[in-house]
Amino acid sequence: MRINRDDLARFFDRKGFYLILFLCIVVVAVTAVYVTNNNLKKMAELNTAQEKLSTTNANSISKNLITEYPTTNNSSSAVKEESKTKVENTKSKGVVSSNKSDASSVSDNAASTKTQENNALNTMSNNVSVSTEAKSENDTTLSLIKPVNGDVAMEFAVTKLTYSKTLDEWTTHKGVDLKARIGTDVVAAMGGVVTKVYNDSRLGNTVEIKNGTYITRYSNLDENIHVKVGQAVEKGSVIGKVGNTAKFEIAEDPHVHFELLKDGTYIDPMQYFK
Structure with missing residues (x-):
């Protein structure tokens, strides 16, 4: 069959666009x-690789667990076996030694019993001595008298908090506040030497007396302070009068x-008042 070029040209002129469009669609598809x-x-290969990695990790963990616990058990067994062997050897040596020197063992036991009795007597003697010393020390425990004869307005509170009317907050309190009218005589709770007389910015006019390891x-x-630094005072002697100079306790009752x-170290004085 002979193809006419003119017919072919006319065909492409009329159908060429659709043919090219069809070819493009085929290429895209x-x-x-x-x-x-x-x-x-690629997704299949990635999934396979992940499965292999998971399997490898699981096997590794399982292997570690399998190799770890038997080792511990074996060590424990070895220790138990070694202890058992030592006990058996000790028992064996004890039996042999006992068979060889029964008379010597009886003598040693008697001597040991005597030594234990002596140690017990010495321990009892030491305990009696310590008890006597402790009792003597307790008999000389510090004894104080109240600086004023009044009730407690604010208690000692170092390891806890107490409410302050003046500060309107919960705070610590390193001493006790004893109620008394303004002008009431304040006496020395214990004898000693006056080491300080000063005005505290928070607690007002203050007198400090020292006696050994104790300070009041x-x-x-x-x-109107009646004592001065360096002066020796006796228990119960007047050192001053109740005032109203404590700025941090100004809202409290006179005390x-x-x-x-x-x-x-600050301690609660209430347990020493007699």
């Missing part, structure tokens, strides 16, 4: 199929702020 197949293949402080006094220290 083939490309899409190729890319999709390629992506599916008397605050919120008026201006004496009293502190007790032992070796520099």
Whole structure:
């Protein structure tokens, strides 16, 4: 069959656009199929690799567990076996030694019993001595008298908090406040030497008396202080009068702020009042 070039040219003029469009669609379809197949293949390979990695990790963990616990058990068994062997050897040696020197063992046991009796007697003697010393020390425990004869307005609170009317907050309190009218005589709770007479910015006019490892402080006094630094005072002697000079306790009832220290540590004076 002979193809006429003119007819072919007219065909492409009329149908050429559709033919080119068809070819483009075919190319796009083939490309899409190729890319999709390629992506599916890569995803399959990735899943396979992840499964292999998970299996390897699981096997590794299982292997570690299997090799760890038997080792511990074996060590424990070895220790038990070694202890058992030592006990058996000790028992064996003891039996042999006992069979060889029964008379010597009886003598040693008697001597040991005598030694234990002597040690017990010595221990009892030491305990009696310690008990006597402790009792003697307790008999000489510090004894204080109240600086003023009044009730407690604010208690000792170092390891806890107490409410302050003046500060309107919960705070610590290193001494006790004993109620008394302004002008009431304040006496020395213990004998000693006056080491300080000063005005505290918080607690007002203050007198400090020292006796050995103990220190007593008397605050919120008026201006009429009866003692001076270096003066020896006796228990019960007047050192001043109740005032109203404690700025941090100005809202409280009239009182004496009293502190007790032992070796520099604040302690509750209420347990020493007699």
